[in-house]
Amino acid sequence: MTVAGRTKKEVIQEFRTAEILEAARGVFAEKGFEGATIDSIALAAGVAKGTVYLYFESKRELFLASLRDGVCALHEEVAAQMANAENCEAKLHAFIAGRFLYFSRNHEFFRIYYTEFSRLICGTASAQPEFQDLYERQAALLEGVLAQGIREGRLREFEVPRTARLIYDLIRTALAHHILHGGGEEPGKPVRAVFDFVWKGIGAQ
Amino acid sequence: MTVAGRTKKEVIQEFRTAEILEAARGVFAEKGFEGATIDSIALAAGVAKGTVYLYFESKRELFLASLRDGVCALHEEVAAQMANAENCEAKLHAFIAGRFLYFSRNHEFFRIYYTEFSRLICGTASAQPEFQDLYERQAALLEGVLAQGIREGRLREFEVPRTARLIYDLIRTALAHHILHGGGEEPGKPVRAVFDFVWKGIGAQ
DNA sequence: GAGTTGGTTGACCGGGTAGTCAGTTCACTG
DNA sequence: CAGTGAACTGACTACCCGGTCAACCAACTC
Numbered sequence: 031m032t033v034a035g036r037t038k039k040e041v042i043q044e045f046r047t048a049e050i051l052e053a054a055r056g057v058f059a060e061k062g063f064e065g066a067t068i069d070s071i072a073l074a075a076g077v078a079k080g081t082v083y084l085y086f087e088s089k090r091e092l093f094l095a096s097l098r099d100g101v102c103a104l105h106e107e108v109a110a111q112m113a114n115a116e117n118c119e120a121k122l123h124a125f126i127a128g129r130f131l132y133f134s135r136n137h138e139f140f141r142i143y144y145t146e147f148s149r150l151i152c153g154t155a156s157a158q159p160e161f162q163d164l165y166e167r168q169a170a171l172l173e174g175v176l177a178q179g180i181r182e183g184r185l186r187e188f189e190v191p192r193t194a195r196l197i198y199d200l201i202r203t204a205l206a207h208h209i210l211h212g213g214g215e216e217p218g219k220p221v222r223a224v225f226d227f228v229w230k231g232i233g234a235q
Numbered sequence: 236m237t238v239a240g241r242t243k244k245e246v247i248q249e250f251r252t253a254e255i256l257e258a259a260r261g262v263f264a265e266k267g268f269e270g271a272t273i274d275s276i277a278l279a280a281g282v283a284k285g286t287v288y289l290y291f292e293s294k295r296e297l298f299l300a301s302l303r304d305g306v307c308a309l310h311e312e313v314a315a316q317m318a319n320a321e322n323c324e325a326k327l328h329a330f331i332a333g334r335f336l337y338f339s340r341n342h343e344f345f346r347i348y349y350t351e352f353s354r355l356i357c358g359t360a361s362a363q364p365e366f367q368d369l370y371e372r373q374a375a376l377l378e379g380v381l382a383q384g385i386r387e388g389r390l391r392e393f394e395v396p397r398t399a400r401l402i403y404d405l406i407r408t409a410l411a412h413h414i415l416h417g418g419g420e421e422p423g424k425p426v427r428a429v430f431d432f433v434w435k436g437i438g439a440q
Numbered sequence: 441g442a443g444t445t446g447g448t449t450g451a452c453c454g455g456g457t458a459g460t461c462a463g464t465t466c467a468c469t470g
Numbered sequence: 471c472a473g474t475g476a477a478c479t480g481a482c483t484a485c486c487c488g489g490t491c492a493a494c495c496a497a498c499t500c
Binding site (some may be wrong): 229 | 256267269270320346349350353354356357358359381384390391393394397398400401402403407408409411412415416425428429431432433434435436437438
Binding site for chain 4 (some may be wrong): 441442443444445446447448449450451452453454455456457458459460461462463464465466467468469470
């Protein structure tokens with residue numbers, strides 16, 4: 031029997047998968063990859079440990095799935111907002127503000143995102159190659175804006191890839207402080223601080 | 236019997252401590268805290284596992300010791316160089332260049348430093364409270380320069396603590412790329428890139 | 441060279457967890 | 471309502487690793 035083009039089996043699978051993924055996100059966020067146990071994820075999802083292994087091959091695979099999920103959503107949301115912006119200043123602002131907005135709505139995912147990117151830089155990521163891509167897609171978004179800005183004379187001349195990385199990492203760490211220590215401060219202030227810092231630097235005039 | 240005011244016992248203890256610490260630094264750098272095992276550290280140091288526990292209370296304590304060591308040396312070196320600089324621009328430059336120089340000479344320590352600071356931000360540090368201090372001492376160094384610069388009209392007005400953190404983290408991530416992916420590029424270039432970015436921002440003029 | 445002292449060793453213990461699989465449940469079918 | 475099998479369970483295995491400690495040297499003393 032099928033409903034709306036999906037068999038019962040598919041519906042159940044989808045439901046369980048989502049249920050386990052959500053639990054995993056919470057536990058991984060709280061405990062980190064090593065600290066999280068499959069038992070605790072199963073408990074949080076309200077299923078037995080064995081069930082987790084019916085839907086995900088291994089702990090690592092489960093972790094990756096929850097990471098991929100979140101990063102793809104982030105990328106799409108930010109890319110859409112940037113597409114709406116007209117000039118490079120607005121696009122850069124959208125890049126920053128979009129991230130702050132997304133993670134304000136996805137607090138717990140931020141911990142996973144942050145630690146995994148730190149590890150990526152360090153070469154100790156659980157997900158080296160699978161994840162390098164996701165990083166580069168985002169960096170490309172930013173590099174495009176910077177290159178455009180220089181062509182248009184709106185930005186001074188600098189090495190684009192290096193600077194894109196600086197900005198990218200700057201946003202990530204600013205986000206870390208906002209999300210993890212910001213005590214619910216609304217994102218307008220840090221967004222402005224980051225944008226001003228990037229745009230104007232700290233020098234007078 | 237004593238030689239140069241130190242008993243034989245003290246000499247041996249000092250030697251062993253240094254030997255184990257150095258091995259630990261290498262292994263922690265390569266594998267991270269969880270990935271490193273006391274067995275492998277002992278092997279690298281050329282002693283038995285039990286011996287490690289004669290000189291350090293626990294794995295955690297050993298990790299902390301290797302961390303403290305390096306961070307204190309870094310702090311002193313940078314503080315000294317900043318003291319030599321005259322105006323706030325030179326001091327800021329010394330803060331950046333000093334770090335690049337120190338870690339160019341202490342590659343493997345950087346991995347430990349970097350991951351532990353990332354974790355500190357995340358609240359998953361192995362060394363939360365002991366380490367917060369070290370962070371704050373460094374941040375204070377930077378905040379002092381910024382406050383001075385604003386008073387003197389050399390810097391535009393901004394929130395000092397927030398901006399100090401931005402700069403601090405910016406340097407850390409730039410260092411990460413330089414040390415871990417830079418392929419031995421000499422540090423002059425990234426130092427200039429970071430300094431210019433901080434001082435002038437990316438906007439034209 | 442027997443005795444003493446103190447640094448060193450590595451087999452062992454206990455606790456913890458990723459992953460497995462034989463057994464159970466239960467919705468659905470004929 | 472008996473039969474079937476897909477979904478689920480959780481006790482169990484195999485392994486790993488931090489930390490301990492009784493036994494083992496080796497240097498030094500008398």
